[in-house]
Amino acid sequence: MDLNEKIKILSDSAKYDVSCSSSGSSRKNKKGGIGNAAPSGICHSWTPDGRCISLLKILLTNYCIYDCKYCVNRVSNDIPRAAFTPDELVNLTINFYRRNYIEGLFLSSAVCVSPDHTMEMLLKSVKRLREEFNFNGYIHVKAIPGASNVLIEETGKYVDRMSVNIELPSGESLKLLAPQKTKESIIKPMGLIKSGIIQNREEKLKFKSAPQFVPGGQSTQLIVGATKDDDLKILKLSESLYNSYKLKRVYYSAYVPVSNHPNLPAIIKPPLLREHRLYQADWLLRFYGFNSGELLNEENPNFDELLDPKSGWAIRNLDTFPVEVNKADYYTLLRVPGIGVKSAQRIVQGRRVSMLDFDDLKKLGIVLKRAKYFITCKGRYFPQKSIPTNPVSIKNRLLLEDNIRDHENVEQLSLFSLFPDIMAAELHMSRITGVL
Amino acid sequence: MPCYIYDGSFDGLLTAIYDAYYNKDFPEQIVSRDNFIDNFLITKVYIQTDEEKSKKVHDAILQKISRHAMSGIMYAYLSEHENAGIYILEYLRFGFKTGRIVDSYLADDRVNNINRLVTKVTREKHLLSGIIRFRLLQNNIYYAPIEPQYNTTCLLGKHFAERMSDQIFVIHDVKRSYGVFYDKNKWFMSDISIKEDIVFHENELFYQELWKHYFDYTTIKSRINPKLQSNHMPKRYWKYLIEMK
Ligand code: SF4
Numbered sequence: 001m002d003l004n005e006k007i008k009i010l011s012d013s014a015k016y017d018v019s020c021s022s023s024g025s026s027r028k029n030k031k032g033g034i035g036n037a038a039p040s041g042i043c044h045s046w047t048p049d050g051r052c053i054s055l056l057k058i059l060l061t062n063y064c065i066y067d068c069k070y071c072v073n074r075v076s077n078d079i080p081r082a083a084f085t086p087d088e089l090v091n092l093t094i095n096f097y098r099r100n101y102i103e104g105l106f107l108s109s110a111v112c113v114s115p116d117h118t119m120e121m122l123l124k125s126v127k128r129l130r131e132e133f134n135f136n137g138y139i140h141v142k143a144i145p146g147a148s149n150v151l152i153e154e155t156g157k158y159v160d161r162m163s164v165n166i167e168l169p170s171g172e173s174l175k176l177l178a179p180q181k182t183k184e185s186i187i188k189p190m191g192l193i194k195s196g197i198i199q200n201r202e203e204k205l206k207f208k209s210a211p212q213f214v215p216g217g218q219s220t221q222l223i224v225g226a227t228k229d230d231d232l233k234i235l236k237l238s239e240s241l242y243n244s245y246k247l248k249r250v251y252y253s254a255y256v257p258v259s260n261h262p263n264l265p266a267i268i269k270p271p272l273l274r275e276h277r278l279y280q281a282d283w284l285l286r287f288y289g290f291n292s293g294e295l296l297n298e299e300n301p302n303f304d305e306l307l308d309p310k311s312g313w314a315i316r317n318l319d320t321f322p323v324e325v326n327k328a329d330y331y332t333l334l335r336v337p338g339i340g341v342k343s344a345q346r347i348v349q350g351r352r353v354s355m356l357d358f359d360d361l362k363k364l365g366i367v368l369k370r371a372k373y374f375i376t377c378k379g380r381y382f383p384q385k386s387i388p389t390n391p392v393s394i395k396n397r398l399l400l401e402d403n404i405r406d407h408e409n410v411e412q413l414s415l416f417s418l419f420p421d422i423m424a425a426e427l428h429m430s431r432i433t434g435v436l
Numbered sequence: 437m438p439c440y441i442y443d444g445s446f447d448g449l450l451t452a453i454y455d456a457y458y459n460k461d462f463p464e465q466i467v468s469r470d471n472f473i474d475n476f477l478i479t480k481v482y483i484q485t486d487e488e489k490s491k492k493v494h495d496a497i498l499q500k501i502s503r504h505a506m507s508g509i510m511y512a513y514l515s516e517h518e519n520a521g522i523y524i525l526e527y528l529r530f531g532f533k534t535g536r537i538v539d540s541y542l543a544d545d546r547v548n549n550i551n552r553l554v555t556k557v558t559r560e561k562h563l564l565s566g567i568i569r570f571r572l573l574q575n576n577i578y579y580a581p582i583e584p585q586y587n588t589t590c591l592l593g594k595h596f597a598e599r600m601s602d603q604i605f606v607i608h609d610v611k612r613s614y615g616v617f618y619d620k621n622k623w624f625m626s627d628i629s630i631k632e633d634i635v636f637h638e639n640e641l642f643y644q645e646l647w648k649h650y651f652d653y654t655t656i657k658s659r660i661n662p663k664l665q666s667n668h669m670p671k672r673y674w675k676y677l678i679e680m681k
Contacts, residue, residue, distance in 0.1 A: 034602055353537060
């Protein structure tokens with residue numbers, strides 16, 4: 001089979017894997033070496049569907065011994081199969097990288113022969129890239145559930161990021177759809193990577209020259225809509241992954257129907273809007289100081305698809321509004337619908353030299369469409385005939401102003417969320433410059 | 437009020453700023469020779485680029501304002517915006533009065549004008565660091581032609597010299613006829629006029645084809661959204677993109 005054919009088969013099943021992020025790691029090039037990892041992440045192209053290409057996202061092989069119901073590569077599915085040799089993969093990566101097509105490699109794999117065998121092949125590929133080709137670009141590798149500790153730890157020494165896909169948000173769902181995987185087989189490698197990272201950080205404190213271990217942290221992916229799990233359950237899971245497992249990112253992937261097994265829901269379109277709301281909520285957890293309990297609860301376990309989670313929260317908590325932009329602290333500003341990290345930083349910086357009014361806010365580039373219902377400037381509301389102050393009419397106004405356009409663009413919105421790391425990069429930078 | 441005309445170099449621009457202060461005669465416009473359009477109402481003052489004057493302005497900015505301000509006006513200059521010269525002068529006058537805190541006046545036009553230009557240039561620089569494409573030539577040089585909207589080519593040298601430290605490369609700004617060169621040791625800028633034909637290395641087309649195929653395979657056909665694509669990657673950059681041909 002020629003290389004082109006392999007690329008076709010092995011990129012096709014990898015493309016739905018949402019994590020395209022190449023940020024969060026900074027690996028310096030060595031003398032005479034090739035590549036480095038830019039902490040801010042770089043997109044190298046955009047496909048006609050509007051998604052960013054950053055990493056060469058590909059499977060080592062799609063031969064699989066497992067039969068997960070939601071997956072195209074399941075053993076019972078009759079599709080063309082292929083496998084790269086580590087050499088082919090390494091050559092492809094280097095040659096693409098040298099031409100500046102890509103930021104690095106995102107290597108995943110189906111489970112071929114056994115978890116250990118697969119993990120060994122992954123390790124071999126990344127080791128060769130680092131050691132023989134002196135490659136210092138970004139590498140993200142999937143850890144295969146069920147592979148031995150030694151192999152996973154060894155791989156961690158060569159890569160920037162590792163991820164174990166949880167895929168299904170609960171043990172019951174796993175039993176139903178991926179009976180050969182268990183919660184334990186997924187959690188174990190995650191714990192291993194986490195302690196590896198912590199241990200490495202301690203070593204780094206003592207010896208600057210200690211080798212790196214997964215410096216870009218670990219991430220995971222959850223499939224949304226293939227099971228009955230509600231948003232609250234998913235968000236709670238993400239929250240504990242961030243808190244207890246120190247994950248860098250959780251990615252959400254709207255379930256794309258690939259088979260009609262009776263255990264799967266009969267849906268035609270992937271729940272993109274739901275995926276989008278989860279990304280927004282996830283954002284609120286990580287950068288805005290919210291916790292899952294504020295956003296959802298047992299009575300309301302799912303997000304309102306029509307309204308973004310922050311606006312939803314604000315309308316339920318109107319007693320904390322309006323806030324005065326010239327006085328409210330940074331974190332209070334962040335909780336105002338329509339005010340993001342950048343806007344809040346600008347407000348804090350701008351008001352150091354003068355009191356801000358609504359015109360100033362506009363000049364600072366702050367969009368008032370949503371914010372105007374929740375803020376005052378110098379004690380006054382936005383100069384408009386009637387600014388409603390009760391929850392129902394505010395909600396109606398917001399929905400009205402969202403207008404139909406947004407709802408038509410659901411797909412577009414959702415795709416945006418596939419590469420929000422670019423924004424995270426800005427955040428990162430402003431942290432360094434001390435604006436916070 | 438006069439119009440200052442400088443030679444288009446950054447030193448020339450800083451000299452103009454120096455002269456404005458020295459003569460206590462603030463111009464209405466500061467434009468580079470290439471951007472200048474004459475009209476009989478204008479009093480023309482030709483600026484003689486003087487590195488000593490330019491260095492004095494440079495040092496004064498670092499001392500009295502900040503390093504951040506220095507890089508801000510540098511980027512504003514690279515935007516080649518027709519008003520960049522006068523915006524920079526207004527910003528510096530404000531900066532020399534207020535000092536380090538000047539960049540907190542985000543709502544002030546004098547600061548805002550500079551920031552808007554800086555954002556444009558920074559964006560393009562970041563975009564280009566991803567979308568320039570090297571072609572391997574027969575003589576083992578990696579060659580990337582580009583035509584940036586702003587004068588950002590010079591900002592790419594450091595990034596690529598660090599990243600591709602073991603390959604000889606040239607990034608060629610075709611529009612402005614200069615380039616960034618790297619010889620595995622250091623990078624530098626120089627004018628370029630290519631006379632001989634460009635000949636690819638024998639493997640070059642093979643990898644170009646693989647890349648085009650990968651690009652095609654990785655597209656999700658059911659979600660085609662060309663508008664979103666060109667929002668991120670405006671059409672004016674497509675000319676030199678292998679995958680867009
Ligand atoms: S193990 Fe992975 S590749 Fe194999 S069927 Fe399950 S999800 Fe698909």
